[in-house]
Amino acid sequence: MKTLCIKINNKKIINYLLDSYTHFDSNYVYVSNNIFKNYENIIVHYTGPDENYFNDLFCKNLTDCILFFYEEKFLKHLINYNYFYFNDIEKNQILNICFNYLDNNENNEANICKKNIYKSIKEYIKENKCIILEGFITFRLKKYIKILDKIVDSSVNRFLIEREYAEFIQILKLYVNTSESQISTIHLIYTNSDTILLDENKKIISTNDSIFKAKYLSDISFSSNDYALNTLLNLIPEKIIIHLVNNYEDEFINTLKLIFEDRVYLCNDCNICKLYKLNLTI
Numbered sequence: 541m542k543t544l545c546i547k548i549n550n551k552k553i554i555n556y557l558l559d560s561y562t563h564f565d566s567n568y569v570y571v572s573n574n575i576f577k578n579y580e581n582i583i584v585h586y587t588g589p590d591e592n593y594f595n596d597l598f599c600k601n602l603t604d605c606i607l608f609f610y611e612e613k614f615l616k617h618l619i620n621y622n623y624f625y626f627n628d629i630e631k632n633q634i635l636n637i638c639f640n641y642l643d644n645n646e647n648n649e650a651n652i653c654k655k656n657i658y659k660s661i662k663e664y665i666k667e668n669k670c671i672i673l674e675g676f677i678t679f680r681l682k683k684y685i686k687i688l689d690k691i692v693d694s695s696v697n698r699f700l701i702e703r704e705y706a707e708f709i710q711i712l713k714l715y716v717n718t719s720e721s722q723i724s725t726i727h728l729i730y731t732n733s734d735t736i737l738l739d740e741n742k743k744i745i746s747t748n749d750s751i752f753k754a755k756y757l758s759d760i761s762f763s764s765n766d767y768a769l770n771t772l773l774n775l776i777p778e779k780i781i782i783h784l785v786n787n788y789e790d791e792f793i794n795t796l797k798l799i800f801e802d803r804v805y806l807c808n809d810c811n812i813c814k815l816y817k818l819n820l821t822i
Contacts, residue, residue, distance in 0.1 A: 542586045544598060545670040547579035553609055553673070557582055560601050569594070579672070599661045602671075606657055610677060611642075614685060618692045630699070637695040638688075649691055656684045712773065712799045719776045726777040728768070729816055730793065731785040735768040742812075747771045765792045772796070777803065784808045785816045 548554055554573070561571045561584065568588030574581045586594040615638050619631050626634065642650045660680050664671065726745065729736040737745040747767045769792075772780065780803055782793060787808050797804050807813060 542591050542594060543669060544584050544586075544665060546582045546584075546602070546673055547670065548582070548673045549579055550609070551580075553605060554580055554582060556605055556608070557601070560605070564597060595662060595665065598665070599658050602661050603654055603657045606677065606681075607654065611653075611688070614688050615692060618685075618689055619696075622689075622692065623696055634692070634695050634699045637698050638691055641691060641695060641698075649687060653684055653687055656687065657681060660684070709795070709798045713801070715773065716776060716800060716803075721778045722775045723777045725779045725781065726772065726775065727812060728772075728780055728782045728796075729785065729812065730782060731816055733765070733790065733792070735765045735792075737768060737771060738812075745771060745775075769795070769799075772800070779803055779805065781805045781807055783810065783813045783816065785813060 546557065548557075558571065558573060561569065561582075564571075565588065568586055570585040570587070572583045572585075574583065584598065588594060612635075615635055616631075619626075619634055619638075623631070623634065641647055642653075660683075661671075661676075664676065664680060723739060725740040727738040727740075727742070729738065735747070737747060739745055747770075780796065780800055782796065782804060784793070784806060785808070789806075
């Protein structure tokens with residue numbers, strides 16, 4: 541028989557753990573809940589034949605509990621401590637970026653966090669039968685906290701880039717709306733992230749940077765089509781017809797829509813589109 545005890549005073553966590561233990565094999569697992577002087581104890585008895593199986597379930601269960609109740613607190617603490625100079629709205633935006641990053645299945649950090657907590661619990665119960673949860677979290681999860689710290693740093697960098705991008709868009713929108721148009725219509729042919737500009741007579745407009753000085757480009761390159769954007773900002777067309785040869789709107793197209801707003805028209809089935817689609821197949 542194996543017995544493990546968790547000492548905790550948070551009623552929500554106690555109810556979470558007690559509820560989660562109902563999914564354990566009732567033939568071998570017995571749970572009691574006792575209130576003592578300083579802590580409320582959850583005592584789990586296992587009488588089955590496979591202690592490794594029980595240890596695995598116990599560690600997974602407690603890992604999920606820690607992630608559910610403490611991860612947001614850790615992230616908020618790290619943001620408030622390391623980036624105290626941001627206001628509350630900015631801190632919440634950074635926190636949401638952290639959540640989105642951890643929820644993204646393509647990133648491995650969430651799994652690393654979970655495995656790190658699991659491993660720490662498993663190593664601890666090899667030598668100890670009693671876990672004071674708050675103490676364990678404070679002193680035994682330092683590697684996990686370091687991972688979260690890196691995620692916060694990365695999220696802050698992302699937040700700053702997104703903020704600069706938004707400011708960049710607002711400045712260019714103001715410029716477009718207060719400047720005189722130099723041309724009525726520009727056709728923008730967009731194929732596999734490559735851009736070709738045509739005037740209203742279907743003649744190619746050069747985007748060579750030796751002709752147009754790139755005075756409207758941001759310090760951060762948001763797209764490989766910055767010189768095409770710079771050309772559009774020099775000419776301020778009344779209408780931009782974007783021919784999506786691949787029928788795909790990426791970051792560059794979305795940026796154009798944000799800057800030029802109702803001047804932008806999307807097309808994917810006119811004669812120009814068909815011509816460039818045909819060229820792709822040749």
